[in-house]
Amino acid sequence: MKQFLAFVRKEFYHVLRDRRTLLILFGMPIAQILIFGFALTNEVKDSEILVVDYAKDNASQELLTKIGSSRYFNIRQAALSHNEILGTFQKGKIKAVVVFPANFNEDLLHHNKAQIQIITDASDVNTANMVTNYLSSIIMDYQNQLNQNLEIPYRITPEVRMLYNPQLKGAHGFVPGVMALVLLLVSVMMTAISIVREKETGTMEILLVSPFKPVLVIFAKAFPYLALSLVNVTAILLLSVFVLDLPVKGSVALLFAESTLFIITCLALGIFISIKTSSQQIAMLISLMGMLLPTMMFSGFLFPIENMPVPLQVISNIVPSKWFYIIVKSIMIKGLGLAALWKETLILFGMTVFLLLVSLKSFKIRLQ
Amino acid sequence: MMQDDKVIVCEKLTKRFGDFVATNEITFDVHKGEIFGFLGANGAGKTTAMRMLCGLSAPSSGKAIIAGYDVYTQTEQIKRNIGYMSQKFSLYENLTVLENIEFFGGIYGLSDERIKSKTEELLQRLGLKSEANKLVGSLPLGWKQKLSFSVAVLHEPKIVFLDEPTGGVDPVTRRQFWDMIYEAAHSGITVFVTTHYMDEAEYCNRISIMVDGKMEVLDTPTNLKNSFHARSMDEVFYQLARGAKRGD
Numbered sequence: 001m002k003q004f005l006a007f008v009r010k011e012f013y014h015v016l017r018d019r020r021t022l023l024i025l026f027g028m029p030i031a032q033i034l035i036f037g038f039a040l041t042n043e044v045k046d047s048e049i050l051v052v053d054y055a056k057d058n059a060s061q062e063l064l065t066k067i068g069s070s071r072y073f074n075i076r077q078a079a080l081s082h083n084e085i086l087g088t089f090q091k092g093k094i095k096a097v098v099v100f101p102a103n104f105n106e107d108l109l110h111h112n113k114a115q116i117q118i119i120t121d122a123s124d125v126n127t128a129n130m131v132t133n134y135l136s137s138i139i140m141d142y143q144n145q146l147n148q149n150l151e152i153p154y155r156i157t158p159e160v161r162m163l164y165n166p167q168l169k170g171a172h173g174f175v176p177g178v179m180a181l182v183l184l185l186v187s188v189m190m191t192a193i194s195i196v197r198e199k200e201t202g203t204m205e206i207l208l209v210s211p212f213k214p215v216l217v218i219f220a221k222a223f224p225y226l227a228l229s230l231v232n233v234t235a236i237l238l239l240s241v242f243v244l245d246l247p248v249k250g251s252v253a254l255l256f257a258e259s260t261l262f263i264i265t266c267l268a269l270g271i272f273i274s275i276k277t278s279s280q281q282i283a284m285l286i287s288l289m290g291m292l293l294p295t296m297m298f299s300g301f302l303f304p305i306e307n308m309p310v311p312l313q314v315i316s317n318i319v320p321s322k323w324f325y326i327i328v329k330s331i332m333i334k335g336l337g338l339a340a341l342w343k344e345t346l347i348l349f350g351m352t353v354f355l356l357l358v359s360l361k362s363f364k365i366r367l368q
Numbered sequence: 369m370m371q372d373d374k375v376i377v378c379e380k381l382t383k384r385f386g387d388f389v390a391t392n393e394i395t396f397d398v399h400k401g402e403i404f405g406f407l408g409a410n411g412a413g414k415t416t417a418m419r420m421l422c423g424l425s426a427p428s429s430g431k432a433i434i435a436g437y438d439v440y441t442q443t444e445q446i447k448r449n450i451g452y453m454s455q456k457f458s459l460y461e462n463l464t465v466l467e468n469i470e471f472f473g474g475i476y477g478l479s480d481e482r483i484k485s486k487t488e489e490l491l492q493r494l495g496l497k498s499e500a501n502k503l504v505g506s507l508p509l510g511w512k513q514k515l516s517f518s519v520a521v522l523h524e525p526k527i528v529f530l531d532e533p534t535g536g537v538d539p540v541t542r543r544q545f546w547d548m549i550y551e552a553a554h555s556g557i558t559v560f561v562t563t564h565y566m567d568e569a570e571y572c573n574r575i576s577i578m579v580d581g582k583m584e585v586l587d588t589p590t591n592l593k594n595s596f597h598a599r600s601m602d603e604v605f606y607q608l609a610r611g612a613k614r615g616d
Contacts, residue, residue, distance in 0.1 A: 007475060018462065
């Protein structure tokens with residue numbers, strides 16, 4: 001045990017003395033959370049709204065004045081065809097398009113119900129949601145105002161279309177996503193590099209000749225990164241709760257337990273990479289290309305998996321971060337417990353055990 | 369010499385990798401306090417043999433007893449009783465002199481007091497007192513090598529294995545380094561050293577030369593020179609290694 005502690009202390013010296021490592025370790029999660037968080041806290045104020053008014057009647061004018069008088073929206077009017085409407089989003093300035101159908105007022109008077117179409121750019125999910133909510137509440141307000149002295153109430157139904165991302169995947173998803181990314185970087189890449197570095201400098205030989213057990217060498221090298229990763233998880237959670245007002249709905253303890261499991265998965269991967277490679281550059285490349293890229297693509301963090309072709313959906317299942325991402329999102333945002341997540345947890349656990357066994361086995365082979 | 373005086377006993381030690389016989393039935397003994405030179409061209413099988421002796425790789429056949437322990441079954445005890453220093457520099461550059469000593473003392477399981485007294489003594493002897501808190505990476509190579517050797521014998525091993533310890537070091541430092549080796553041998557530590565420098569070979573008590581996995585000769589430098597009618601070890605080595613079929 002004393003030997004193990006001496007080793008762990010040495011590892012911490014390595015990490016804490018290397019400024020670049022430190023920067024990656026602690027600068028990155030903070031920067032990422034803040035960058036993504038800035039996008040999240042972007043307030044809907046003076047948003048550009050394009051109005052396509054096919055009706056041009058009393059009701060539509062009244063409603064438009066109401067929307068325009070709120071401080072949230074700047075209204076521009078234009079007469080466009082349906083296809084042209086879609087084109088307006090591509091410049092990115094217009095946050096939403098409100099379409100009044102041709103006989104808006106008449107529908108309201110004769111059928112007591114009318115529709116308004118709201119089209120938003122859901123590639124920025126948070127803004128899209130907020131704009132829709134604000135618009136809907138203004139419409140509700142107008143509807144209530146009309147209905148004050150009526151026996152049969154008017155009903156105006158806003159028909160909402162979320163462009164680009166109909167299922168609103170990714171809402172608040174960035175915190176779990178960043179967590180998966182950061183843990184991956186720290187645990188896979190840093191561990192792999194730190195073990196390979198010992199091989200490169202020749203100190204690994206010295207360690208293997210010492211009575212310190214080879215397996216313990218590996219564990220002692222991985223241990224500091226487990227600790228640092230947990231510090232990172234804490235930092236990310238604190239930032240998301242106190243800076244971004246995104247609370248953890250589920251159990252924090254469960255969240256940490258699952259994170260630890262994922263970190264161990266990553267460490268096992270890092271160890272595996274370090275055994276198979278002999279230079280720091282290669283270890284880094286493999287970690288980046290082999291781990292970071294699949295995480296970005298297949299975890300569901302940036303691109304909804306449901307929209308992918310089937311083969312890619314199948315591939316996504318072998319990416320550990322996908323399961324971790326689902327778990328964290330469910331705990332943080334939906335507040336689910338282990339009862340609902342046992343399947344994902346089991347998959348992640350299985351992957352961890354498998355990777356650990358494979359890396360220990362190839363480590364033994366290398367020793368022969 | 370007496371039987372129990374032997375710290376390395378090797379009998380027909382062999383290592384095969386598939387069809388390739390890296391080390392072919394080498395047989396030799398090394399006595400306590402001896403400086404044993406282990407020579408051979410690149411690819412002659414030195415490294416493989418040394419790895420077996422250190423308990424890093426299991427032999428294919430043959431027998432080897434290191435410091436009284438069997439290389440097949442007692443690698444754990446062997447590792448406790450040997451020190452090792454390789455041609456690649458083997459301390460941590462971004463740790464200070466003190467931290468390196470503490471670390472290596474730590475993984476050999478030395479007590480804190482022992483590490484402390486050993487450190488004191490070591491720094492005194494190397495004249496590194498004022499550099500104790502400097503990063504090893506900032507020291508000149510010669511000092512690094514000497515420090516590296518001192519760390520390799522920190523736990524007072526019975527045998528220290530030196531794998532081309534003086535590669536890339538200037539002649540003066542090499543001389544000083546050999547003084548340290550003599551000192552260690554004098555205190556009873558057996559030194560098992562590989563080198564490509566033939567002047568260094570002359571400093572050894574006995575020399576073995578490996579050619580194509582076999583141990584061709586084993587004797588004192590003087591006897592070897594006599595039997596090969598050579599003026600220097602250089603010539604002896606050249607005559608033997610010229611016949612080698614294996615290269616890098």
